[in-house]
């Protein structure tokens with residue numbers, strides 16, 4: 001993958017998106033899982049490499065829609081593999097090839113240009129995973 005500096009416009013949305021300053025709030029896995037588009041009163045989140053993006057209101061992550069399988073999860077492996085299989089929607093991406101890790105990084109760039117960062121995913125004990 002090219003660096004940001006080389007290709008600033010890479011994965012830029014067609015319509016400009018006004019993003020808030022990224023937040024560094026602690027978000028537990030338990031909380032992330034509730035933010036799956038099915039829990040009333042909760043936003044919809046997708047995490048990539050511990051960064052949590054707020055995708056609330058984006059139809060494609062709603063129940064029954066194409067990318068709902070990613071909602072409330074950190075689907076690093078699925079994104080790297082270009083898979084929609086629920087079994088691949090896991091955080092561990094160590095076994096991916098360099099090329100697949102590049103794909104995952106490209107998705108990170110894609111999300112970071114569209115969705116507000118609302119926090120960092122941590123384990124229940126509060127330490128960084």
Ligand code: HEM
Nearest residue numbers: 014055058060067070078079080081082083084107110114
């Ligand atoms: C038949 C295969 C597929 C088609 C035709 C398709 C089509 C599309 C289209 C048209 C978009 C919208 C692009 C945009 O807003 O700029 C999109 C977005 C996306 N696709 Fe696919 N896709 C396919 C397969 C997959 C697979 C296998 C994955 C698994 C990683 C995937 C993950 C995503 C994600 C994460 C988005 C971003 C959604 C968003 O937040 O806007 N797609 N896809």
